[in-house]
Amino acid sequence: MDARAKRIAENESRFRDINERLRGDLSALPPADEQVAFVCECGLLDCAQPVVLTLAEYEAARADSVEFVVVPGHELPDYEDVIAANDRYARVRKHPDSAPIARATDPRRPGAS
Numbered sequence: 001m002d003a004r005a006k007r008i009a010e011n012e013s014r015f016r017d018i019n020e021r022l023r024g025d026l027s028a029l030p031p032a033d034e035q036v037a038f039v040c041e042c043g044l045l046d047c048a049q050p051v052v053l054t055l056a057e058y059e060a061a062r063a064d065s066v067e068f069v070v071v072p073g074h075e076l077p078d079y080e081d082v083i084a085a086n087d088r089y090a091r092v093r094k095h096p097d098s099a100p101i102a103r104a105t106d107p108r109r110p111g112a113s
C-alpha cells in the first residue's frame with residue numbers, strides 16, 4: 001500500500017469514527033415531545049433557573065441565532081421581544097442592535113466547533 005492509499009484509508013476510518021459517535025449521541029436523545037430541563041437563557045447575571053421545554057420547542061428556538069428561551073417573567077423588553085410564550089417558557093428575539101453578538105457566538109453557526 002502506498003502512502004496516499006494509507007492516508008485515505010486512515011481518513012475514512014477517522015470520519016467513520018466521528019459519524020458513529022454522532023449517531024450514538026443522537027440515539028440517546030429523548031423523543032421530541034418529552035419535556036427537558038434546560039437552563040434559562042435570560043440576561044440576568046445571577047439567574048440559574050431551569051426552563052422546561054420539549055426538544056421540539058428548544059429546536060424551534062435554536063433554529064434562529066437571535067432567539068433565546070427564558071423562564072416566564074425573565075424577558076428583558078429593552079433588549080428583546082417575546083415571540084412565543086406559555087406557562088413554562090418564553091421565546092425571545094434579540095433586538096437588531098445586539099443581534100450580531102448572538103449570531104457570532106451561536107455554537108451552531110457555520111464553522112463553529
Ligand SMILES: [Zn+2]
Pocket residue numbers: 040041042043044047048049070071074
Ligand atoms: Zn432567567
